[in-house]
């Protein structure tokens with residue numbers, strides 16, 4: 001990518017960031033190329049290919065967007081992008097009727113590494129933590145997805161360049177960031193409150209330091225919570241809250257305040273409490289009529305690579321529940337479903 005032309009423009013910002021960390025941090029702008037959204041509820045994606053001859057470390061995400069224009073933005077790391085076009089329709093919530101060609105953000109190796117909504121401020125990763133991209137890392141492309149909910153302001157022919165300024169360095173970071181995505185399949189019966197739950201044992205010999213989380217459902221989500229579960233000497237599970245949130249509030253990454261460490265043989269678990277007043281079954285799926293249950297855990301590890309494991313998914317209701325999982329006891333039923 002053309003990394004260098006931004007340097008002059010942001011020389012001053014560069015200087016202050018540099019003196020703070022003791023290494024040079026540069027900015028790269030990943031912005032929509034002056035697009036003109038032509039229908040409401042449009043999701044657009046634009047990619048950049050990262051230079052594969054060297055590694056870069058993203059240490060911060062500075063949004064360039066306002067809530068009057070962009071409803072939300074997601075930044076995906078991909079092995080290969082969903083399209084070879086400079087901009088494409090990548091609507092997750094698009095209904096099946098949509099005639100235009102649309103494609104997902106990534107074709108292979110999809111992971112969300114940043115989310116913005118509702119005028120959220122810049123996200124700086126903790127000291128010495130970076131997302132490794134380019135080189136021999138699994139992230140060869142970065143794909144920016146912008147959700148344009150209302151398009152009235154584009155009726156006069158104006159254009160949009162919402163996006164993010166990536167703060168990055170070439171200095172290898174001691175601590176590498178990663179995202180673990182917990183979620184479920186399954187279904188929600190009509191007129192009921194349902195728990196969509198998942199859990200996984202961490203099998204890799206790494207110490208995980210969670211520092212931010214994000215929740216995602218569509219319209220039926222009430223509470224989404226995530227836990228570290230660790231059995232004590234008597235075999236009783238201790239549930240430590242990683243984060244919980246109302247998924248209908250802005251879906252960005254929120255900080256995890258406590259210094260919680262997750263290591264080998266710990267279990268990570270998440271629950272989405274869903275309330276349906278519908279007359280029919282709601283399935284997991286990508287459109288507005290469907291639901292999703294996602295808890296994203298952003299963390300750092302010391303050493304050469306973040307977790308191999310990127311996902312922790314269960315079959316969800318009616319096939320999987322924490323209460324039927326032999327590995328789990330002492331479930332904080334009430335706490336996991338209240339804010």
Ligand code: CU
Nearest residue numbers: 071072147149
């Ligand atoms: Cu949105």
Ligand code: CU
Nearest residue numbers: 092217286292
């Ligand atoms: Cu979704």
